[in-house]
Amino acid sequence: MVEKRGADAIAAVIVEPVYGATGVLIPPLGYLQRLRGICDRHGILLIFDEVITGFGRLGVPFAAEYFSVQPDLITAAKGLTNGSIPMGAVFVRQGIYDTFMAATGGIEFFHGYTHSGHPVACAAGLATLEIYESEGLMNRVQTLADTWEAAAHSLHGTKAVIDICNLGLLAGIELESAEKPGQRGFEAFLRCFEKGVFVRTARDNIALSPPLVIQPGQMNQLFITLAEVLNGL
Amino acid sequence: MYYTTADDRQVLDGTAGLWCVNAGHGRREIATAVHDQLLRLDYASSFQMGHAGAFTLADRLVQLLPGDLNHLFFTNSGSEAVDTALKIAIAYHALRGEPSRQRFVGREQAYHGVNLGGVAVGAFPPIVSFLAASPPESITSAIPTTWPTMPLAKGRPSGAQTSPTSWKRW
Numbered sequence: 001m002v003e004k005r006g007a008d009a010i011a012a013v014i015v016e017p018v019y020g021a022t023g024v025l026i027p028p029l030g031y032l033q034r035l036r037g038i039c040d041r042h043g044i045l046l047i048f049d050e051v052i053t054g055f056g057r058l059g060v061p062f063a064a065e066y067f068s069v070q071p072d073l074i075t076a077a078k079g080l081t082n083g084s085i086p087m088g089a090v091f092v093r094q095g096i097y098d099t100f101m102a103a104t105g106g107i108e109f110f111h112g113y114t115h116s117g118h119p120v121a122c123a124a125g126l127a128t129l130e131i132y133e134s135e136g137l138m139n140r141v142q143t144l145a146d147t148w149e150a151a152a153h154s155l156h157g158t159k160a161v162i163d164i165c166n167l168g169l170l171a172g173i174e175l176e177s178a179e180k181p182g183q184r185g186f187e188a189f190l191r192c193f194e195k196g197v198f199v200r201t202a203r204d205n206i207a208l209s210p211p212l213v214i215q216p217g218q219m220n221q222l223f224i225t226l227a228e229v230l231n232g233l
Numbered sequence: 234m235y236y237t238t239a240d241d242r243q244v245l246d247g248t249a250g251l252w253c254v255n256a257g258h259g260r261r262e263i264a265t266a267v268h269d270q271l272l273r274l275d276y277a278s279s280f281q282m283g284h285a286g287a288f289t290l291a292d293r294l295v296q297l298l299p300g301d302l303n304h305l306f307f308t309n310s311g312s313e314a315v316d317t318a319l320k321i322a323i324a325y326h327a328l329r330g331e332p333s334r335q336r337f338v339g340r341e342q343a344y345h346g347v348n349l350g351g352v353a354v355g356a357f358p359p360i361v362s363f364l365a366a367s368p369p370e371s372i373t374s375a376i377p378t379t380w381p382t383m384p385l386a387k388g389r390p391s392g393a394q395t396s397p398t399s400w401k402r403w
Binding site: 008009010011012013014015016019020021022026043044045047049051052055056057061062064065070071073074075076077078079080081082083084085086087088089090091092093094095096097099100102103109111112113114115116117118119120121122123124125126127128129130131132135137138149153166167192193196197198199200207208209210211212213214215218221222225 | 249257277299312318328
């Protein structure tokens with residue numbers, strides 16, 4: 001892509017360190033490092049979209065730390081306020097900030113929302129951080145990841161399951177499509193809800209990302225129910 | 234960990250709401266903080282003014298980030314954060330004397346929210362389908378994700394194979 005467009009036409013590359021909405025997809029070893037290297041060579045900024053991976057999902061506060069790759073910007077939201085009050089944030093490196101602040105002539109970055117830094121959202125964010133820190137939630141997944149992995153992969157052999165992947169407290173289960181793509185996934189979603197479990201489906205992919213406070217018994221409930229539902233479809 | 238349905242059933246939340254309720258539901262501390270704040274200062278403009286809470290939160294948040302990711306810009310959602318980041322990227326390069334850097338590279342099937350910027354850099358088929366043409370070529374190019382597939386991989390797949398995956402996800 002750099003060759004096609006010319007490096008000096010490209011401002012940034014943006015990636016989710018782990019795909020989310022399309023279904024959980026995990027980067028292969030070395031992938032993000034290589035991306036960082038390409039960006040460095042061509043003066044391109046690297047943006048990590050950590051809206052999903054932020055705030056402990058992988059067992060450390062942010063995926064950048066987990067993958068040992070330093071992006072230039074990180075976007076975050078969701079867990080920032082525990083989903084309570086809408087809020088997002090863009091983190092930037094010192095050099096980017098300095099560049100804006102050094103510019104002369106009025107407002108450095110003419111941008112902002114009516115509700116940027118809203119006092120109530122900030123209060124929710126601070127209270128959320130207090131909880132994460134006092135309960136060690138942003139590191140808790142380190143102690144859960146192995147159990148979670150085993151539980152997720154216990155679905156191997158379940159009807160229509162063609163792939164399972166996991167990282168941190170994320171799991172993706174790819175289902176074989178029925179006649180109409182998306183049909184199986186949607187029915188699984190409905191049946192799970194009837195049986196007392198809420199899952200997320202993207203077409204025929206099930207994406208799991210429970211609260212970081214989950215207990216092993218609840219993991220069992222989640223996967224046992226899912227297996228029952230899938231086998232019964 | 235549970236929702237209660239309208240007909241009083243307990244439903245285990247396997248999704249943290251929408252990947253967002255990391256601390257679980259019903260956290261009284263957050264409710265109390267919100268309640269108190271609404272009575273103390275319900276709204277404050279961030280234009281030419283500031284309030285302490287925003288700076289306190291910002292200072293606490295940047296402690297969590299690696300390296301020198303020391304500054305942040307608040308938005309109201311991930312979608313807005315993405316569009317803001319794209320703007321910052323273009324403006325940054327322009328300020329440094331490289332205004333030609335106007336394009337972005339995203340990945341196929343990536344999701345970066347639903348504002349037009351995020352839609353353009355994430356070639357997420359159902360979202361893009363409403364556009365008459367592919368996302369504006371002027372600002373984006375989607376790279377196919379040639380991740381090797383490794384079925385039933387636990388954790389991170391090794392990069393041994395390099396054949397492109399053809400996804401039938403959408």
